Amino acid sequence: MLRIPIEAGIAAGAPAWIEIDLGAVAHNVREFLGMLPEGCRLLAVVKSNAYGHGMQRVAQTALAAGAHGLAVASVHEGEELRAIGIEAPIVVVGPMAPEDAVAAVVHDLVPSLGNLEVARALTAHARRPLPVHIEVDSGMRRHGVPAAHLRDFVHELRQRGTLQPTGVFTHFAAIDPEELPAMRRQLATFLGALAGVRDLVQPLRHAANTLASLILPEAHLDAVRLGGGLYGFDALRGHGPVCLRPVLSLRARIVGLRDAQPGDAVGYGGTFVCARPSRLALLPLGYADGLVRSHWQGAEVLVAERRAPIVGLVSMNQTIVDVTDVPAASLGEEVTLLGAQGAACVSAEERVPKGGSTYEVTSLLRPSLPRRYLPAPLRSSLRSAEGAHGPRR
Numbered sequence: 001m002l003r004i005p006i007e008a009g010i011a012a013g014a015p016a017w018i019e020i021d022l023g024a025v026a027h028n029v030r031e032f033l034g035m036l037p038e039g040c041r042l043l044a045v046v047k048s049n050a051y052g053h054g055m056q057r058v059a060q061t062a063l064a065a066g067a068h069g070l071a072v073a074s075v076h077e078g079e080e081l082r083a084i085g086i087e088a089p090i091v092v093v094g095p096m097a098p099e100d101a102v103a104a105v106v107h108d109l110v111p112s113l114g115n116l117e118v119a120r121a122l123t124a125h126a127r128r129p130l131p132v133h134i135e136v137d138s139g140m141r142r143h144g145v146p147a148a149h150l151r152d153f154v155h156e157l158r159q160r161g162t163l164q165p166t167g168v169f170t171h172f173a174a175i176d177p178e179e180l181p182a183m184r185r186q187l188a189t190f191l192g193a194l195a196g197v198r199d200l201v202q203p204l205r206h207a208a209n210t211l212a213s214l215i216l217p218e219a220h221l222d223a224v225r226l227g228g229g230l231y232g233f234d235a236l237r238g239h240g241p242v243c244l245r246p247v248l249s250l251r252a253r254i255v256g257l258r259d260a261q262p263g264d265a266v267g268y269g270g271t272f273v274c275a276r277p278s279r280l281a282l283l284p285l286g287y288a289d290g291l292v293r294s295h296w297q298g299a300e301v302l303v304a305e306r307r308a309p310i311v312g313l314v315s316m317n318q319t320i321v322d323v324t325d326v327p328a329a330s331l332g333e334e335v336t337l338l339g340a341q342g343a344a345c346v347s348a349e350e351r352v353p354k355g356g357s358t359y360e361v362t363s364l365l366r367p368s369l370p371r372r373y374l375p376a377p378l379r380s381s382l383r384s385a386e387g388a389h390g391p392r393r
Contacts, residue, residue, distance in 0.1 A: 015253050016252035016283070017370040018052075018365060019374065020248055020372070021245070021248075022373055023374060023375070024232055026061055028226075028245060029065035031244060032213060032224070036213075039222070040223060041204075041222065041223040043068060044059065044062035044226055045209075045230065046062070050231070051362050052290075053362060058231075058247075063086070072090060072091070072093070074092065075092055075103045077092075082108070092110065095112075098117050100118075102125050111133070113132050113133070113153075115145075116156060119160070129163075133166065133169055134153065135169055136150055136193050139182075139185065139186045143171075147193035150194075154197045154200050154201055165203055167204040167206065167223075172208075172209060176235075187216065190207055205222045206223040208225065210230075210235065215236070227359075231248065248339065249340065250337040251339070252283045252284060252335050253334055253335065254281045254282065254332060254335060256331070257282070257330070258280045259277070259279060260280055261274065264278075266320055267313045276324070283318065283335060285319060286317045288317055294353055295356070295360065299346075301335050302336040308321050308325065
């Protein structure tokens with residue numbers, strides 16, 4: 001079926017743009033819903049502009065596909081989603097400052113608590129019972145109530161009366177499937193802490209991120225937080241229980257072509273020297289647009305469905321590609337830096353240096369780059385989600 005891009009006019013004629021396949025977002029939500037146990041909810045993580053994909057559109061699509069609610073990093077992000085009419089639960093999973101309490105209450109957000117200072121601020125401004133989620137530090141040492149102190153913390157909240165701990169969650173520190181034993185230890189710590197408050201509260205329990213959802217089924221609990229998997233990032237590289245579709249493509253047009261001779265230096269510092277007669281193409285985006293050198297130096301892009309390398313240092317607003325082996329390269333030719341072009345594809349995973357994160361590649365893309373949104377078939381998405389789990393409420 002032909003899909004006309006939403007807001008295509010915004011990116012029409014732009015020399016560089018991002019393309020977002022909302023159908024892939026809906027597909028990825030359905031894939032995870034299909035593997036979760038009955039009654040387990042899905043929270044779509046749309047923080048940091050949905051990892052660079054566009055928070056508003058992704059949030060709306062994920063909810064329409066069956067997500068129960070959304071997770072954001074800040075009160076400001078929650079405000080932005082409420083402003084476009086989203087009424088679903090929005091959990092602020094990032095740390096809050098006491099000054100954020102007023103906005104959290106006004107916009108009906110679900111704050112996450114890791115200390116009593118924020119709890120006191122929320123109590124001072126809430127005029128009715130306020131649902132909150134408590135973050136438990138089960139071993140990451142970043143934020144949250146230490147597992148051994150959870151009972152005292154919950155007791156303190158109950159004494160205040162206004163705050164209702166409707167959820168308790170933790171974050172796994174693992175970033176690789178080989179760290180499964182460490183994830184199991186964290187889960188045991190978390191569940192042990194929950195057992196100690198069973199007589200005080202019966203909260204929604206959530207611990208699993210994308211990786212844990214795939215390799216640690218016992219961590220599914222009452223809800224999972226789907227971050228990278230929502231955008232098609234697959235930590236198991238296609239060997240897991242889901243088949244994900246990448247959501248984002250980055251494209252640009254060739255705005256200049258130049259011949260170079262053997263011995264000619266290319267770009268700032270002359271770090272690349274041509275070893276043969278070469279044809280060089282100029283792209284109108286650089287590190288100010290998110291093509292940071294640590295990720296993109298020497299990367300391959302697609303020109304006429306053939307791979308061609310970036311040469312020389314990436315500039316602030318320009319990047320040079322060696323198209324010597326792509327005779328079809330011409331002025332105005334579309335170049336794909338991320339995503340598919342015909343039968344060929346370049347993935348975000350290719351851009352990640354050792355110790356880096358795939359999420360950096362898309363999150364660092366300039367928010368003001370024009371975007372083309374390919375719409376999702378919402379009706380079929382809803383039917384699929386309901387078929388797997390029944391209607392979402």
